[in-house]
Amino acid sequence: MSSSCDVVVIGAGIVGTACAWECARRGLQTVVVDECGAGGGATAAGMGHIVVMDDSPAQLALTSYSQRLWRELAAELPAEAEFEMCGTLWVASDEEEMGEVRRKQGVYASAGVRTEVLAANALAEAEPHLRRPLAGALLVPTDAVLYPPSSTAFLLRQAMRAGARFQSARKVISAEQGRVRLDDGTELRAPRIVNACGAESVELLPELPIRKRKGHLAITDRYPGFVRHQLVELGYLKSAHSVSTDSVAFNVQPRQTGQLLIGSSREYGAETPGVNHALLAKMIERAQDYLPGIGKMQAIRVWTGFRAATPDKLPLIGPWAGDDSLFLATGHEGLGITTSLGTAKLLVRAMLGEKTEIPADPYLPDRFAHNGHGAGNDEVHVHSHSAESSHV
Numbered sequence: 001m002s003s004s005c006d007v008v009v010i011g012a013g014i015v016g017t018a019c020a021w022e023c024a025r026r027g028l029q030t031v032v033v034d035e036c037g038a039g040g041g042a043t044a045a046g047m048g049h050i051v052v053m054d055d056s057p058a059q060l061a062l063t064s065y066s067q068r069l070w071r072e073l074a075a076e077l078p079a080e081a082e083f084e085m086c087g088t089l090w091v092a093s094d095e096e097e098m099g100e101v102r103r104k105q106g107v108y109a110s111a112g113v114r115t116e117v118l119a120a121n122a123l124a125e126a127e128p129h130l131r132r133p134l135a136g137a138l139l140v141p142t143d144a145v146l147y148p149p150s151s152t153a154f155l156l157r158q159a160m161r162a163g164a165r166f167q168s169a170r171k172v173i174s175a176e177q178g179r180v181r182l183d184d185g186t187e188l189r190a191p192r193i194v195n196a197c198g199a200e201s202v203e204l205l206p207e208l209p210i211r212k213r214k215g216h217l218a219i220t221d222r223y224p225g226f227v228r229h230q231l232v233e234l235g236y237l238k239s240a241h242s243v244s245t246d247s248v249a250f251n252v253q254p255r256q257t258g259q260l261l262i263g264s265s266r267e268y269g270a271e272t273p274g275v276n277h278a279l280l281a282k283m284i285e286r287a288q289d290y291l292p293g294i295g296k297m298q299a300i301r302v303w304t305g306f307r308a309a310t311p312d313k314l315p316l317i318g319p320w321a322g323d324d325s326l327f328l329a330t331g332h333e334g335l336g337i338t339t340s341l342g343t344a345k346l347l348v349r350a351m352l353g354e355k356t357e358i359p360a361d362p363y364l365p366d367r368f369a370h371n372g373h374g375a376g377n378d379e380v381h382v383h384s385h386s387a388e389s390s391h392v
């Protein structure tokens with residue numbers, strides 16, 4: 001049995017549903033397929049920090065653009081999306097890190113992102129439970145947080161209102177040359193197919209330069225008001241975070257429920273979702289170092305998820321050379337919740353041959369030389385290189 005439409009989006013994570021909504025509202029007959037439901041995968045595991053990041057100019061452009069799109073959408077989001085513009089505090093523990101605060105402020109200003117430098121006293125007033133002394137912080141007031149599964153459900157509902165159809169519990173077993181074959185034997189035909197399968201994207205396209213990067217998060221019981229902003233350390237500059245394969249960084253988020261979400265860890269080469277207790281202990285220790293009160297709190301759940309990491313830490317958005325029907329919206333590593341809306345705009349404008357609001361080139365999949373090597377191969381050639389990210 002086969003049916004046809006204009007676009008098939010494979011994957012109903014936050015990226016796939018954002019793309020499906022954009023396709024549908026631009027008048028394209030759209031079908032979204034997911035082997036589970038919507039908002040599982042990395043989306044369910046993510047922290048939901050909507051954050052501007054500046055590891056590279058392209059990352060700054062996409063995160064600030066996407067963050068603006070989230071702010072524009074905020075009034076339409078349902079309460080259960082828990083969108084809150086709580087701001088990020090990039091915490092500096094010494095004068096060297098204050099230098100990074102000032103550098104960051106200059107870079108953010110160049111992208112039109114408002115920030116404020118807080119001295120030690122102002123930081124202690126803003127977040128009384130942080131350890132003292134600390135040197136200060138950079139406040140990014142327009143950064144926000146949201147609950148990714150509910151936000152994804154909202155994006156899917158919007159897509160369906162605009163005419164998209166959703167097929168859940170259907171695994172795609174092949175997608176090429178305008179044909180998408182599902183595990184129940186049916187076939188969908190479409191001139192455009194979007195691979196939005198996150199860390200699983202390589203299963204359908206083994207040449208993709210994507211590696212799984214595992215992360216842990218822990219959530220506490222309710223401690224309302226203990227933390228007011230998303231708190232992230234700047235210390236990664238000096239820590240092993242930038243050089244070792246397994247790393248942790250202090251990253252804590254206040255949830256509307258009063259719970260604290262504690263991150264973060266990064267691991268390559270871990271294929272199974274089980275908790276790495278040694279790494280988890282390091283992650284909690286790091287959080288406790290900045291917020292000593294965490295030691296007295298009750299953690300009620302710990303989980304892991306897999307980020308889809310590319311060699312240059314930028315996503316793959318746009319057409320895939322070699323198959324005119326194939327488009328990619330994947331490889332978002334630790335920023336896919338933030339950049340989902342920007343990704344959708346860039347992708348659909350590329351599909352329709354329209355001008356994009358920010359330059360699309362840095363994210364085009366053809367920046368990687370096609371040398372026939374598989375995912376994660378170190379010989380995949382990258383045209384640009386950026387520094388390590390401290391984000392979850």
Ligand SMILES: Cc1cc2nc3c(=O)[nH]c(=O)nc-3n(C[C@H](O)[C@H](O)[C@H](O)COP(=O)(O)OP(=O)(O)OC[C@H]3O[C@@H](n4cnc5c(N)ncnc54)[C@H](O)[C@@H]3O)c2cc1C
Pocket residue numbers: 010011012013014015016017033034035036037038039040041042043044045046047048049050051170171172173196197198199200201203204214215216217304305306307308329330331332333334335336337338339392
């Ligand atoms: C611990 C952790 C913390 C994070 N924190 C943040 C954060 O604070 N801010 C931020 O911006 N980002 C964060 N991220 C990153 C973010 O979660 C991801 O970048 C984002 O969720 C990726 O979304 P996606 O839709 O591309 O992939 P996914 O959410 O993984 O969705 C892919 C979907 O494709 C489906 N699928 C896969 N293969 C097939 C197939 N063959 N057939 C049918 N369906 C298929 C899966 O079932 C899944 O639903 C974090 C990630 C982790 C792991």
